[in-house]
Amino acid sequence: MTPHPGSPHPGPSSVFADYFDGKTAVSHRVRLVWNRVRHQLEITLPGQTDPIVWLLAEVRRLPDQASRNTVLLAHAKGGPARLLVRDISIVRQMQTTCRALEPQENMTHIWRRLIFVASGAVASVLSIVFLLVPLLANQLAGVLPSAGEQALGDATYQQIRQALGSQNGPGIKECHTTRGDSALEHLMWRLQRGQAGKFRIKLHVLDHPMVNAFALPGGHIVLFHGLLDQAKSPEELAGVIGHEMGHVAHRDPTRLALRSAGSVGVLGLLLGDFAGGAAVLYLSEQLISANYSRAAEAAADSYSIKLLNEQRIPTLPLADFFLRLSQRSGPLNGLMSHLASHPDLKGRAEKTRRANQDKMGFWPVLGPSEWRDVKEVCDR
Amino acid sequence: MAPYTLTTQTAGSRGALFWLALKSSVLTVLTLGIYRFWMKTRLRRFYWSAICPGGVPLEYTGTGIEKLMGFLVAVVVLAFYIGIVNLILVFLSFSLLNDNVAAYVLSFIGIIPIYFFASYRARRYVLARTRWRGLRFGIEPAAWAYAWRAMLHGLATLLTLGLLLPRQTFWLEKFRIDRTWFGQAKFTQEGNWKMLLPVARQMNLGIIFLVVSSIVGVVGGDPRSALLIIPAALWALLGFVHFQVQAFRILAEHKRLAPGIRFAAAPRTKRVIGIYSLGYALCGLILLFGLVLLFIGIFSLIYLAGAVPASGTLDFQTVLSGENGALWQAVSYAIGALIYFSVFIFWGVLRQIFVTLPLLRHYAQSTRLIGSHHLPEIRQRARDQRTGAEGFAEALDIGAAI
Numbered sequence A: 001m002t003p004h005p006g007s008p009h010p011g012p013s014s015v016f017a018d019y020f021d022g023k024t025a026v027s028h029r030v031r032l033v034w035n036r037v038r039h040q041l042e043i044t045l046p047g048q049t050d051p052i053v054w055l056l057a058e059v060r061r062l063p064d065q066a067s068r069n070t071v072l073l074a075h076a077k078g079g080p081a082r083l084l085v086r087d088i089s090i091v092r093q094m095q096t097t098c099r100a101l102e103p104q105e106n107m108t109h110i111w112r113r114l115i116f117v118a119s120g121a122v123a124s125v126l127s128i129v130f131l132l133v134p135l136l137a138n139q140l141a142g143v144l145p146s147a148g149e150q151a152l153g154d155a156t157y158q159q160i161r162q163a164l165g166s167q168n169g170p171g172i173k174e175c176h177t178t179r180g181d182s183a184l185e186h187l188m189w190r191l192q193r194g195q196a197g198k199f200r201i202k203l204h205v206l207d208h209p210m211v212n213a214f215a216l217p218g219g220h221i222v223l224f225h226g227l228l229d230q231a232k233s234p235e236e237l238a239g240v241i242g243h244e245m246g247h248v249a250h251r252d253p254t255r256l257a258l259r260s261a262g263s264v265g266v267l268g269l270l271l272g273d274f275a276g277g278a279a280v281l282y283l284s285e286q287l288i289s290a291n292y293s294r295a296a297e298a299a300a301d302s303y304s305i306k307l308l309n310e311q312r313i314p315t316l317p318l319a320d321f322f323l324r325l326s327q328r329s330g331p332l333n334g335l336m337s338h339l340a341s342h343p344d345l346k347g348r349a350e351k352t353r354r355a356n357q358d359k360m361g362f363w364p365v366l367g368p369s370e371w372r373d374v375k376e377v378c379d380r
Numbered sequence B: 001m002a003p004y005t006l007t008t009q010t011a012g013s014r015g016a017l018f019w020l021a022l023k024s025s026v027l028t029v030l031t032l033g034i035y036r037f038w039m040k041t042r043l044r045r046f047y048w049s050a051i052c053p054g055g056v057p058l059e060y061t062g063t064g065i066e067k068l069m070g071f072l073v074a075v076v077v078l079a080f081y082i083g084i085v086n087l088i089l090v091f092l093s094f095s096l097l098n099d100n101v102a103a104y105v106l107s108f109i110g111i112i113p114i115y116f117f118a119s120y121r122a123r124r125y126v127l128a129r130t131r132w133r134g135l136r137f138g139i140e141p142a143a144w145a146y147a148w149r150a151m152l153h154g155l156a157t158l159l160t161l162g163l164l165l166p167r168q169t170f171w172l173e174k175f176r177i178d179r180t181w182f183g184q185a186k187f188t189q190e191g192n193w194k195m196l197l198p199v200a201r202q203m204n205l206g207i208i209f210l211v212v213s214s215i216v217g218v219v220g221g222d223p224r225s226a227l228l229i230i231p232a233a234l235w236a237l238l239g240f241v242h243f244q245v246q247a248f249r250i251l252a253e254h255k256r257l258a259p260g261i262r263f264a265a266a267p268r269t270k271r272v273i274g275i276y277s278l279g280y281a282l283c284g285l286i287l288l289f290g291l292v293l294l295f296i297g298i299f300s301l302i303y304l305a306g307a308v309p310a311s312g313t314l315d316f317q318t319v320l321s322g323e324n325g326a327l328w329q330a331v332s333y334a335i336g337a338l339i340y341f342s343v344f345i346f347w348g349v350l351r352q353i354f355v356t357l358p359l360l361r362h363y364a365q366s367t368r369l370i371g372s373h374h375l376p377e378i379r380q381r382a383r384d385q386r387t388g389a390e391g392f393a394e395a396l397d398i399g400a401a402i
Helices: A088-097 A107-143 A146-164 A178-191 A225-230 A234-249 A252-271 A277-289 A294-310 A316-327 A345-354 A368-375 B014-030 B036-050 B064-097 B101-128 B143-159 B165-177 B198-220 B223-253 B269-304 B316-321 B325-365 B372-377 B391-395
Strands: A014-020 A028-035 A040-044 A052-055 A059-061 A071-075 A082-085 A202-206 A213-216 A220-224 B005-010 B051-053 B130-132 B135-139 B180-182 B185-189 B255-257 B261-265 B367-370
Touching: A028 A082, A059 A088, A071 A088, A082 A088, A107 A252, A107 B064, A146 A202, A146 A213, A146 A220, A146 A252, A146 B064, A178 A202, A178 A234, A178 A368, A202 A225, A213 A234, A213 A252, A220 A225, A220 A234, A225 A234, A225 A368, A234 A252, A234 A294, A234 A316, A234 A368, A252 B064, A294 A345, A316 A345, B005 B325, B014 B036, B014 B325, B036 B051, B036 B064, B036 B325, B064 B101, B064 B391, B101 B130, B101 B135, B101 B143, B101 B391, B143 B165, B165 B185, B165 B198, B165 B223, B198 B223, B223 B255, B223 B261, B223 B269, B261 B372, B269 B325, B325 B367
Parallel strands: A202 A220
Antiparallel strands: A014 A028, A014 A082, A028 A040, A040 A052, A059 A071, A071 A082, A213 A220, B005 B051, B005 B367, B130 B135, B135 B180, B180 B185, B185 B255, B255 B261, B261 B367
């Protein structure tokens, strides 16, 4: 780099600046010339005659600097060398004309890598939540001891009551009347005749208008008030409860609860909300709408049909109930009902209808006055 | 002043920072949070360049993209950890103890080492992207070693109700500083933890006062003793700030940079407390004033739009159920969202200009470098590529300030 004969002499137009070569921490007091003919900066180190030349087109200014009265310059071709200029006229010109330093000049390469990393991240998180966690949850649900399953059910039942109730309140109301309770007990006795010791079912009625029933781990079965209003006969109700008993027997809710416990944390991570309200709401929503697989629903139906046949209860009312449910459309009360969440209600109604067998004659499930007591269990 | 001493000057006005912070906060909200990686980058460039030891500004060379990529990688690792580990913990907790409290406790404890790990990794990234006089800083990788030390020290501090905080502060600072480099020159933290004891006295007295007044309140059952807890807590808090400020000074005076460079610092507790109290008071007042102005503006607009009936009273129920009800409802939602995000943005921006910047200035201006004639002996260090940015810290929301 030799000085060109055409370049103006470093005289009045030259200023002092600080140059850092990026190799040592030496602060070089240099002579700086802005050569307007050749469009370049000429940086002359003390004791040297040949200047370091930076073409103006390749000079970059560091962006977002606090000081308005200095400018820190770099060369686009990389390297940590820096030039600190304090001369106010050069500073002003550089602040308006000089391009800002890009971290890397080849940005398309970086963006391509970002897209690669981002899609990899999304795919990994999705496969953790939808593949790995369910797989593990299914395995663990099978080996969870029954006392642990009971405790899990108790905890989730309380959580759901809280989530459905008002904020900070005691949770949604459980429906109880002396006569209603004994009628429901009778109904459960009728369904479990001769099956004692298999598992204990704890039946709850909650004061909620949604037409829904669902099962929780450890033998909890929850009926919403809305379902009792809709049910036309005790046989219908018995069929629905039988279906939920099927889920309990197959441990479907346990699998779902464990799966949600895994996903809840991930969800919190993505929403930046650790152990927060969103996570609990999500967990409750999962269990209330209980979107089981087609196979799990069919298995629960079969369980219910088998139970009804054994107990000499007609299955036609349950088939009617499925049919009526299929004719209602749209989400119910914002939350999706577990009972309505299955797509093939008509097919299930048909299968249930065909299972109706009365070789030995049916026994009524409840008498008319007991049925009235059940329907009025939430009235006070 | 001793020869070869560099004082630290500061640059940058509140106005410039205000516009930078405001602009990038708005962009962050508009991009649903993605711009926050670039916002952090730009604010750091500003703050770094505001610190000029010997008149030469620090330089921050981090980028938004590397932060975003580090975040994405960290999210995958954490999603795996949280998803699988939480599931197994819940399972074990219910199988063995018939209860989920153990799972929650263990899950929380499991996050603590990741927190310290993340804070060390973040420091490594930030130092690797900091330059002064053209030379890079750096810190050796030791995040897990740091995490378990930090946990043990934290536990000791917790069990002694803060009496061992000086010990924790010194040893963790020594762990970090003894691994920190400027170019190829190594830092060392000299001294011992007992030198921090005198400046912890007020904090300890405050804590003892707090404990005694709480015990008296609980045992005596006199509700008036609750009044004692307030001055006790204030005493402990101010004592804590005093300890933080003076520990910075003492630790700085015992730091060495290899070829014979020392440091001196003289931050003042009163000044720091003044910045905190005045700064937050100003933030609150300006925000309140702004909200009042906003409400006046909104109400005058509603008035001008003719929503107020002749009687002169404004009944929102009537307006919302009136002929243009749907429109007014949309307007009220929009106004609600506007107010929510304005408060969120302006609180952050005001805190930057009234608390963060003044604090940074005070600490910087009170710090000197002694032995600057040794600086030319220091040579450049290689670039630390594999820092993963500060992904874990981002994912766990550590260090929300800058």
